[in-house]
Amino acid sequence: MISSAIIPQPLAKLPWRLIFLVAGIAMVGLLTLYxxxxxxxxxxxxxQAITFLVFLCIAIGMSWIKETTIKSIAFPLYGAVLVMLVLVELLGFVTKGAQRWLDIGVIRLQxxxxxxxxxxxxxxxxxxLLPxxxxxxxxxIWPAAALIGVPAVLILVQPDLGTCMMIVLGGITMMFIAGxxxxxxxxxxxxxxxxxxxxxSMMHDYQRKRVFIFMDPESDPLGAGYHISQSKIAIGSGGIFGKGFLNGSQSHLDYLPEGHTDFAFATMVEEWGLVGGLLVILAFGAVIRWGMMVSLNARSRxxxxxxxxxxxxxxxxxxxxxxMVMGLAPVVGIPLPLVxxxxxxxxxxxxxxxxxxALERQQRTTSKLV
Known part of the structure; x- marks a missing residue:
């Protein structure tokens, strides 16, 4: 074990187990993309490696933000993002039939x-703030519903059903947790x-087709149901221990569409098998459990x-x-993060x-003062 005297004090206070766990998931993703x-x-x-390292540094930097600061920026941040969503509708960059990005010259923001x-x-x-x-x-009820509904509608018309679904689910979860x-x-x-x-009836044709294919993917195995069918084949062919690194036939022979994005998990499981897939799921479960422990140990509402x-x-x-990749939900374009x-x-x-x-660091700082 490395002595704490060797590590600078600010770095010693970081949740290194979480960081190494997240880095491990990202490494699996890099191997899959490779x-x-x-x-x-x-x-x-x-x-992907460069993107991960940049945002890892940003996340570590954010860990020093105080809870009072996070509170103070909650409403302004929401308002700023809402304005950007309106600008997407007015000035947004269109690609692949969707208007989801703002082109500000240097980068494109979603x-x-x-x-x-x-x-x-x-x-x-x-x-x-509510008593x-x-x-x-x-x-x-109604203010929370409005806070959820306005951005959900703006995102739905882009169209981006997957992100709209996550906004609504996240908002409803917050209402449930609040009591x-x-x-x-x-x-x-x-x-x-x-x-x-x-x-x-208001969905686009391709979105309605996704629902039909989810209900019966075999009805069009070479057309709209091709993604789900090939994903299931890739996952199933991996067996217990997989075909081995760089030996996945479904992705290497281009049978599996979007094997590097939405269906990256299927690409990974074909090569690493059930064991590899379970390890990735358990790793994500550990990350989520850590986050919930932060919530349970919180000293403020x-x-x-x-x-x-x-x-x-x-x-x-x-x-x-x-x-989605296992055929248990319609294909809505939600990627597996870090993979x-x-x-x-x-x-x-x-x-x-x-x-x-940042919230976890605040807990430890407060506990030392008590």
Whole structure:
């Protein structure tokens, strides 16, 4: 064990177990992208490695932010992201039929990604300010519903069903954790069931096709159902221990579309098998458990709600992608963070972890003062 005297004091206070765990997941992702490219660091692995290191440094830097600062920026951050979502609709960059990015010259931003942690922070702050006696009143419901609904609609029209779903799920989770009565969730579920046919009629053709294919992927195995069918084949062919690194036939022979993005988990499991897949799932579970422990040990209502919501955001990322690649949910374009290629997911998860580390550091600082 390395003596604490060797490590500078600020670095010694970092949650190194979490950092090494996250780095391990990212390394699995880099190996998967390296294999998906046929044994080359280009075009995906090298770029992903740089993105991860940049946002890891940002997350570590964020760990020194005080809880009072996070509280103070919750509403301004939400407002800024909301303005960016409106600008996307007016001036957004269009690619692959979707208008989701803002081109500001140096980089292209996807504001909807910033809304995932922003919705958690703004609802945590809202319920932190709300008197405890009002949690069962109407004033605890409609402002939160508006805070969730406005960005969800703006994101849905981009169109980005997957991100819209995560914003809504994250917001509803925050309302549930805050203590909103269960009967209101049941009433909301009934309203969703009634509105579902209307929402379905408003979907784009490709989105409706995804729902049909999810219900019966074999109805079009060479067309719209091709992704799910090939993903299942790749996962199943991996067996217990996999075919071995660089020996995945489905991804290397281009049978598995998007094997480096949405279906990276299928690419990985084909080569590393059930054992490799379970290890990755357990690693994500450990990260989420750490986040929930931060929530359980929180000394303020805001920290408790924010930590639980940020952990839930990571959970939804992982669970939706895993269900998607296994054919248990429609394909909605949610990547597996740190494993799938894509800077947006890496950014969102590392921002969530940076905020969690800041809240965890605040707990340790407070405990020493008590």
């Amino acid at each position: 294999s998906a490219a046929g044994g080359s660091i280009r075009p995906w692995a090298l770029k 504001p909807s990604e910033f809304m995932k942690p922003a919705i958690v922070l703004v609802l945590a702050r809202f319920y932190d 405890a006696g009002d949690i069962r009143k109407w004033r605890a 909103v009565p269960m009967r209101l969730f049941l009433a909301g579920a009934a309203a969703v069931a009634v509105a579902a046919p209307i929402a379905f 805001f920290a408790q709600l924010a930590a639980a919501g940020l952990s839930a955001t990571i959970f939804f990322y992982v669970s939706i992608n895993l269900m 799938s290629f894509g800077g947006s997911a890496v950014m969102t998860v590392m921002l969530c972890l940076g905020l969690l580390m």
